[in-house]
Amino acid sequence: xxxxxxxxxxxxxxxxxxxxxxxxxxxxxxxxxxxxxxxxxxxxxxxxxxxxxxxxxxxxxxxxxxxxxxxxxxxxxxxxxxxxxxxxxxxxxxxxxxxxxxxxxxxxxxxxxxxxxxxxxxxxxxxxxxxxxxxxxxxxxxxxxxxxxxxxxxxxxxxxxxxxxxxxxxxxxxxxxxxxxxxxxxxxxxxxxxxxxxxxxxxxxxxxxxxxxxxxxxxxxxxxxxxxxxxxxxxxxxxxxxxxxxxxxxxxxxxxxxxxxxxxxxxxxxxxxxxxxxxxxxxxxxxxxxxxxxxxxxxxxxxxxxxxxxxxxxxxxxxxxxxxxxxxxxxxxxxxxxxxxxxxxxxxxxxxxxxxxxxxxxxxxxxxxxxxxxxxxxxxxxxxxxxxxxxxxxxxxxxxxxxxxxxxxxxxxxxxxxxxxxxxxxxxxxxxxxxxxxxxx
Numbered sequence: 001x002x003x004x005x006x007x008x009x010x011x012x013x014x015x016x017x018x019x020x021x022x023x024x025x026x027x028x029x030x031x032x033x034x035x036x037x038x039x040x041x042x043x044x045x046x047x048x049x050x051x052x053x054x055x056x057x058x059x060x061x062x063x064x065x066x067x068x069x070x071x072x073x074x075x076x077x078x079x080x081x082x083x084x085x086x087x088x089x090x091x092x093x094x095x096x097x098x099x100x101x102x103x104x105x106x107x108x109x110x111x112x113x114x115x116x117x118x119x120x121x122x123x124x125x126x127x128x129x130x131x132x133x134x135x136x137x138x139x140x141x142x143x144x145x146x147x148x149x150x151x152x153x154x155x156x157x158x159x160x161x162x163x164x165x166x167x168x169x170x171x172x173x174x175x176x177x178x179x180x181x182x183x184x185x186x187x188x189x190x191x192x193x194x195x196x197x198x199x200x201x202x203x204x205x206x207x208x209x210x211x212x213x214x215x216x217x218x219x220x221x222x223x224x225x226x227x228x229x230x231x232x233x234x235x236x237x238x239x240x241x242x243x244x245x246x247x248x249x250x251x252x253x254x255x256x257x258x259x260x261x262x263x264x265x266x267x268x269x270x271x272x273x274x275x276x277x278x279x280x281x282x283x284x285x286x287x288x289x290x291x292x293x294x295x296x297x298x299x300x301x302x303x304x305x306x307x308x309x310x311x312x313x314x315x316x317x318x319x320x321x322x323x324x325x326x327x328x329x330x331x332x333x334x335x336x337x338x339x340x341x342x343x344x345x346x347x348x349x350x351x352x353x354x355x356x357x358x359x360x361x362x363x364x365x366x367x368x369x370x371x372x373x374x375x376x377x378x379x380x381x382x383x384x385x386x387x388x389x390x391x392x393x394x395x396x397x398x399x400x401x402x403x404x405x406x407x408x409x410x411x412x413x414x415x416x417x418x419x420x421x422x423x424x425x426x427x428x429x430x431x432x433x434x435x436x437x438x439x440x441x
Contacts, residue, residue, distance in 0.1 A: 037246045040164050043237060044441065047160045048153055050238035057149045064138070064145035071138040074124055074131045083117040118306020118315075128296040133289040140283035144276050151272035156236060157441040161432035163233035168251040169425035170226035176417040177222045181215040183389075183410050188212050190396065191403060204403040211407050218414075251424045253375050256431065258365050263438055267361050268354070270439030277346075277353035284339070284346035291336040297324035357437070364434040371427035378420035385409070385416040 038046075048054060124131065188208035194200035231241045239245065268274060300323070305316040325332065392409035395401025435441070 034243060034245075037248050039248050040161065040250060043164055043233065043247065044157050044160050046239070047156050047237045048441075051156050051236070052238060054149070054152050054156060057145070057152045061142065061145040061149050064142035068135060068138040068142050071131070071135040074127075075135075078122045079119070081117075081119045084115070086114040116306065116308045118304050120302070120304045122300055122302045124298065124300050126299045128293050130290060130293040130296070130298075133286055133293060137283050137286040137290060140279050140286060144279045144283070147272040147276045147279065151276070154272065154436055154439070154441050158432055158436045159236045160233065161435075162429050163229055163236055164247060165251070165425045165428040165432070166229035167226060167233060167245075167247055168249055168428075169421055170222060170229050171249070172251060172421035172424070173222040173418060174219065174226060176414060176421060177215060177219040179417075180410065180414040181212065181219055183413075184208065184211040184215045187396070187403070187406060187410070194399070199399055200403070207403045207407060211410065251421075251428065253372075253424060253427065255372065256368060258368065258434075260365065263365070263434075264358065264361060267357055267438045271353075271357050271437075272439065274350075274353045274357050277350045281343070281346040281350050284343040288336070288339040288343050291332070291339040294325075294332050294335065297322060361434075361437040364430060364437045367430035368427065368434055371423055371430050374423035375420065375427060378416065378423050381416040382413070382420055385413040389413045 188205070188211070191200060191204045191208040195202060195205050230245055233247075234241050234243050234245055237245075298321075300321045302319045302321055303317065305314070307314050389406075389409040389412070392401055392406045396403065396406045
């Protein structure tokens with residue numbers, strides 16, 4: 001490698017870093033989240049814009065890019081200036097001509113008598129690629145930091161999707177519990193009427209009252225779940241937790257077909273964790289190069305120009321510096337061995353990241369398929385439970401059925417409705433986790 005090519009290659013390394021858009025300051029998203037019904041895409045957009053954890057990773061990436069320039073800086077000319085001024089005084093002995101005795105006479109000099117100013121220039125001419133290798137390490141670490149930004153964005157998007165689905169689930173469960181409460185109150189009214197005319201015992205009324213109380217408790221729990229889910233969504237969007245966020249209901253079943261081979265290839269290509277592991281391995285390999293080249297010497301050129309004394313009499317110098325650390329107590333050898341060990345660990349972690357990625361992907365695929373099957377089964381269960389409740393209601397109304405039979409049928413219908421709502425929410429969450437495992441937002 002020639003001397004002239006080194007700075008050019010280093011500049012190319014710096015300029016080839018991926019570009020990430022920086023937000024100067026998070027924009028308060030409250031006005032975008034209040035007074036309108038938000039879609040899932042709008043919620044994710046608000047979160048990606050305002051979430052402070054993403055802002056933190058963006059600043060981390062900015063620091064990593066600055067470290068690339070720091071690593072590259074030794075290849076550029078180094079210019080420095082210095083100036084100094086001192087005031088000196090000295091004493092000299094002299095003999096008095098009148099008394100014949102030796103006396104001391106003080107002599108002072110002005111500060112400008114020892115004034116010195118100069119400009120120094122140095123340029124690294126050749127270091128066997130040590131600085132370029134260090135720049136390559138910094139560049140890889142900057143790319144790791146960039147993947148960290150994308151990772152944080154994907155995690156926030158997943159959090160928003162999960163909170164969004166939990167809100168819709170809570171709303172669905174509230175409607176189910178409201179219907180269950182209406183049925184329980186209607187049954188209580190019928191039981192009281194039958195008791196008043198003497199066709200049903202008082203235990204029928206008591207059992208119906210218990211069902212009404214249980215339905216009220218379940219409704220309270222569902223409403224609390226809605227408040228908790230809304231707090232989670234607001235926090236993910238960096239909105240005040242007490243904001244009354246309204247979202248669009250998308251808790252509907254849309255069948256999904258999964259191509260496992262294509263999804264795995266996409267995940268290995270897009271997963272930020274896997275790409276981070278590979279970049280860390282590349283950085284460790286570059287560190288080995290740096291450690292091995294530290295055994296070699298450096299060649300630098302130096303020059304200085306300046307002046308001294310009051311008149312600033314010009315003086316200049318040129319020099320060539322050859323430096324070589326011949327023995328340092330084994331520090332360089334230990335550093336090289338450490339770099340090789342770190343490379344082995346980083347290579348192993350690439351395999352760990354791949355195995356973890358495939359595991360998460362398979363688990364997400366299984367969850368999606370299981371949720372689809374549960375939705376189908378729940379819908380069959382709801383149809384059967386509705387028919388069973390209709391028959392039990394009819395038998396109770398004509399006086400041939402018991403309150404126990406009716407309440408069991410009502411409970412089965414409520415549980416079937418809850419099962420369908422939970423399966424729909426789990427399906428949406430499983431799809432979100434599948435996107436996350438595949439490296440999507």
